[in-house]
Amino acid sequence: MNQKTIQKLNLFFSGLVTRYAENEALFKEIRFSFKSGLKSFPGKVEARDGLRYHFKGAAETLGMKAILDRVLAEAPAYDSLKLIYEERGSVMEIEADDRDVRVKNREITAEPAKLPETSPLLNRTYLINHQKARALLTELDILTQDGKLRNDKIRKYSQIDHYVEILQKDLEKFRNAKHTVHVVDCGCGKSYLSFVLNYYMTEVMKIKTTFTGIDISEKVIETSRQMADRLGYRNMTFIQGDIRTLTTRQRPDIVMSLHACDTATDLALNFGIRNKADLIIAVPCCHAEMNRKFSYEPFESMLKHGILKRRLADVLTDGVRCLLLEQEGYDTTIMEYISPLETPKNLMIRASRTGRRSDRAEAEILNLILKLNYAPALYRYLNDLDDPSDETFAEHESE
Template identity: 55%
Template structure:
C-alpha cells in the first residue's frame, strides 16, 4: 500500500485505539489479514488487562492499544491489502484498505450468525426486548434456551418475568442514561444475578449504553457462580462481591440500585443503601414482610387484626407503604405498581423511587405520625437513623 493509504489508515486506526481504551470492557477481538499477491498473513488481538494480546507472525505480545494500531500502520506499507474486523459486544466494524481507498462499514455483531443458529420459539406471540434470536448466548447460559434455540417449557414463566422486568425498566433506563457517559448499577442481594446479566445485555447491546454492574450478596457461593457466568459470557463490565451493604462502599456511587425479591428486611437494607449513596433511581420488588407483622399494633383495628391472616396481609401493605413514605421523606418521588400478575406470584409489587430533592419535610412529619400509629418504627427508618440492628441471616434473591 502507498503512503496516501497509510495516512488514511492512520486516521482510522488512531480512533480505533481510543475506542479500544474507552470500551475495553466491551471489546471482544480484532482480526486482520494482510495480503500480497496470493499470500495471506493473518493476525488477531484479544482483550488483556494491560491492553491487547497480539498474535502475529508466530509471536504473542501484549501491547497498548496505541502501540498495536501503530504496528498495523507501519506494516501496511509491506502489503497490498488489509482486511480488519473489530468486534465489541453488539457492534462490529469492518475495514478494507488498498492502494485505491480505505473503506469502513459498521454493523451489528454476528446478527446474521445468530439468525441462522437460533430458531424462534413457538411461544413468541409478542415482541420481546430480550429476543432469543439476538440474545441466544446469554439465554443459553441462563438455562432458558435449549441447544436448538427454543425456550424450554419449564423456563417460559421465568423468561416472561425477566423480559417483563426489562420492559418495565426500559423507559427509566433510557431517561437515566441521558447526559451520562456510563451508568453504574448496584444489584443488592443479587443471588444468581439473572436480571443483572439481562440488564447488562439490554443496555450494552440493545440501547448501546455503557454500563458497569456490581452484584452484591452475602453468599460466597452465589457470588462465585455469578463470577464464573460473567467469565463464560465475557461480560467484563460486571463485578461481584460479598459484603454487608450497611457499611459497604463501592468505588463508584451507583446511579441505579436494584433489589428483587430480597427477603423481608433485606429489602430495607437495599433501600437504605440506595438512599445513603444518593442513587438517582431505586427499584425494589419486595418479598416477604415478616418484620412489621411481628411488632405493629393499631389499637383501633384490633377487632379486625385479631385474625392472623388479616394482620399479616395488612402488614404487607403497611410495610411497602411505609417504605414509599420514607423514600419520599428522603427526597424521592415514589411510585408503586404491579410487577407481574398476582396469579404468577403474590410478591408482585414494584417500588420505583426517583431522587428529586434533599428531603421532604411534610413526608418526614407523616413518617413520624405513622410510627406513632403503628406503635413501631420500621426497619428502613431505623437503618437511616443509624440505630444498630443485628444482621439478619443470609438473605438473597429468590431466582
C-alpha cells in the first residue's frame, strides 16, 4: 500500500485507539487480513487477560495503540487490508488499498431464532429481541444452541422482557448521563436480570454502563462470572460478600434486588438509600420477620388465623418500605410485576430519588411503629438501631 493510504489508515487507527479507551468494556475483538496477490494473511486481537495480538503464528499481549501500530507497520508490504473492529452491538469495517481507505459502521444482527408455531411470541413484539439477543438468550437457556425457543422457558422469557418493559421509562432518564451508569444487583444469584438489563442498556439504548453483582454464595458468583466471560460482557463484576459491609468503588446509580428473602430486601433498600442511588428496584420475597413480631390489639380476634396474619404482614411490610423510601426522599410506586397466578412473589417496588425528604411519611412511620408495637427491619437499618449481623442475608432463589 502506498504512503497516502498509510497516512489515512493512521488517522482512522488514532480514532480507534480513542474509541477503545472510551468503550473498553464493550470491546470484543479485531479481525484483520492482509492480501498480497492471491494470498491472504489473517490476524486477530482478542480480549483475554488484556489484549492478545495474533499474527504470523506469534501472539503477544499489547495495548491497543501498540497493536494498531504493528498493523500499520505491516501495511506497506501488502496490497490491501480488511480490518473488522467489533464491539457489543456494533462493528466498524475498514478496507484499505492503493486507491483509498473505506470505513463502514453497522449494527450486529443474529440469525433468526426458530420459534414454535404455537408460541405467543409470534403475536408480540419483545424488547429483548430473540434475533438480536440470541447469544444472551442462549446463555440464559431460553433458546437452544440451534436457536429454538424452549417451550418450558416461554414464561421466563415473557417475565424478563416484561421487567425491562416496566423499567423502560426509568432507564430513559440515564440515556444522556455524562458518566458511566453503575448498576448494583444485591443478592444477585444467577444474575439473569442483570444480564438482560446489561444487554438492553448497553446494546439497545447505547447507555455506557457497569454492573456489580453481590451475593453471599461463592458458587453463584462464580457461575455469573463464567456466564459474563462466555458472553464477553466485560463491564460486569461479581463479588462474593455481604451487602451489610461491602462498599463499591463507584456510587451506584441503580440498585436492584429480585426475590431477596425476608429482611434481605430491606438490606438492599438500605444499601440503595445510604448510597443515594437514583433508582431503586426491588421485587420482595417472603415477609417472615413482620409476621413473627408485630401485634395490633384491635385485630387480635382476626389475627389468630395464621393465614390472615401472614397476608397482613405482607401488606404492612411493603407498605412500610414505601413510606420509608418516601421519608428518605424517593418518589415511590408499588405495582404487580407479573400475574399472581404465576407466582405470589409478584410485587415490584420502584423508587426514584428526588432528594426531598417527607416529614409526613416520617410521622406516619412513627405512628405505625407505636401501634404495631414493632420497628420494622428497614427502619432499624436506616437508624442504626440494632446490628444487622444477627440477620441472615439470604441468597436469591436460582432464577
